[in-house]
Amino acid sequence: MKGHLYKRGKTWTYVVDIGYDEVTGKRKQKNKGGFKRQKDAQAALNKVLTEIEEGSYLEPSKEKLSAFIDLWLEGKKMNLKESSYELYRRYAQTYITPKIGAVTLEKLKPSHIQKLYNEMAQTHSPATVNKVHKILKGVLDQAVNFKYLRDNPALRVEKPKEEKRSVTVWDEKQVQHFLDIVKKSRYYIVFLLAVTTGMRRSEILGLRWQDIDFDQGTISIRQTLSAQNKLLATAKTASSQRSIDLDANTLIALKEHRVRVLKEKMRQGSAYYDLDLVCCTTTGKILHNESLWSLWSAYVKESKLPRIRFHDLRHTHATLMLRAGVHPKVVAERLGHTNVSITLNTYSHVVKGMQKEAAQKVSDLLFRNIP
Numbered sequence: 192m193k194g195h196l197y198k199r200g201k202t203w204t205y206v207v208d209i210g211y212d213e214v215t216g217k218r219k220q221k222n223k224g225g226f227k228r229q230k231d232a233q234a235a236l237n238k239v240l241t242e243i244e245e246g247s248y249l250e251p252s253k254e255k256l257s258a259f260i261d262l263w264l265e266g267k268k269m270n271l272k273e274s275s276y277e278l279y280r281r282y283a284q285t286y287i288t289p290k291i292g293a294v295t296l297e298k299l300k301p302s303h304i305q306k307l308y309n310e311m312a313q314t315h316s317p318a319t320v321n322k323v324h325k326i327l328k329g330v331l332d333q334a335v336n337f338k339y340l341r342d343n344p345a346l347r348v349e350k351p352k353e354e355k356r357s358v359t360v361w362d363e364k365q366v367q368h369f370l371d372i373v374k375k376s377r378y379y380i381v382f383l384l385a386v387t388t389g390m391r392r393s394e395i396l397g398l399r400w401q402d403i404d405f406d407q408g409t410i411s412i413r414q415t416l417s418a419q420n421k422l423l424a425t426a427k428t429a430s431s432q433r434s435i436d437l438d439a440n441t442l443i444a445l446k447e448h449r450v451r452v453l454k455e456k457m458r459q460g461s462a463y464y465d466l467d468l469v470c471c472t473t474t475g476k477i478l479h480n481e482s483l484w485s486l487w488s489a490y491v492k493e494s495k496l497p498r499i500r501f502h503d504l505r506h507t508h509a510t511l512m513l514r515a516g517v518h519p520k521v522v523a524e525r526l527g528h529t530n531v532s533i534t535l536n537t538y539s540h541v542v543k544g545m546q547k548e549a550a551q552k553v554s555d556l557l558f559r560n561i562p
């Protein structure tokens with residue numbers, strides 16, 4: 192391991208051997224100049240020599256951030272849902288690459304990232320800035336793993352505090368009123384499943400008859416419909432691939448809906464597009480997300496109920512279960528949450544409201560026999 196100094200004009204430069212090229216076998220050297228004093232150049236050289244000796248030296252990367260983002264996205268593509276991948280790609284290309292994509296990894300500093308966040312905060316919500324931060328942190332974590340960076344500069348910046356979004360739900364009377372309104376619809380089963388099982392929209396629209404066990408009264412989540420209206424043979428996560436017990440009323444409604452679908456299939460004959468879907472069009476084709484959104488909007492307007500999202504029916508199902516005293520672990524399993532802490536955090540407002548009732552129950556157990 193060798194290194195030396197030389198003077199060029201009024202400044203000093205150090206040169207150090209950093210090993211050999213793995214492809215060509217030729218010796219590689221690093222040099223850095225601009226030091227006004229010889230002792231400063233010597234100190235910098237000594238630092239590099241020590242890092243090489245300890246095995247902690249990282250060769251500066253000339254790769255641009257934009258190129259490494261593309262590499263990171265290609266790796267993510269293997270394990271992400273198509274919709275998640277597209278979201279990551281769109282956010283990277285819209286917010287990160289145009290602003291700091293041309294900066295090389297070796298020159299990327301926390302100040303570059305902080306300036307990006309500060310500018311975004313002027314015109315975008317904290318949620319959007321935080322999504323960009325999540326992506327950029329993931330990209331730079333990978334760069335650290337690849338030894339392109341010593342540490343992650345995204346960890347040393349300030350990001351906006353994101354206010355927790357309150358969950359909006361209907362109570363049982365409002366749910367009953369809405370179901371009365373949509374009872375006339377051919378797609379009544381879509382809304383009923385959302386309310387009584389807490390299934391995601393993608394899970395409902397991807398559900399097949401083969402995934403329903405009428406004898407056991409269960410639904411198995413094995414197929415979903417993506418945001419791009421493509422059927423996917425996997426659920427969102429491992430915990431999403433679950434079995435959900437059905438109540439008697441939902442089972443009866445499913446059986447009635449199956450009779451309707453079988454009659455439509457017979458009428459259509461060879462023109463029927465058989466995908467084995469429970470929630471399909473009259474010709475058996477996929478019920479697109481956009482079509483469901485239109486139906487949902489129309490029925491909510493007709494019901495004159497407080498406007499909520501279709502996804503809030505899932506929150507409604509969870510809230511009703513918790514208020515009915517169902518254990519949070521069971522709620523988490525029905526919803527397909529990775530762990531119960533997600534459930535408790537999402538529905539903390541419900542759990543908090545149950546504390547007074549819990550306190551009274553404990554009091555009743557302890558003091559009911561005391562005169």
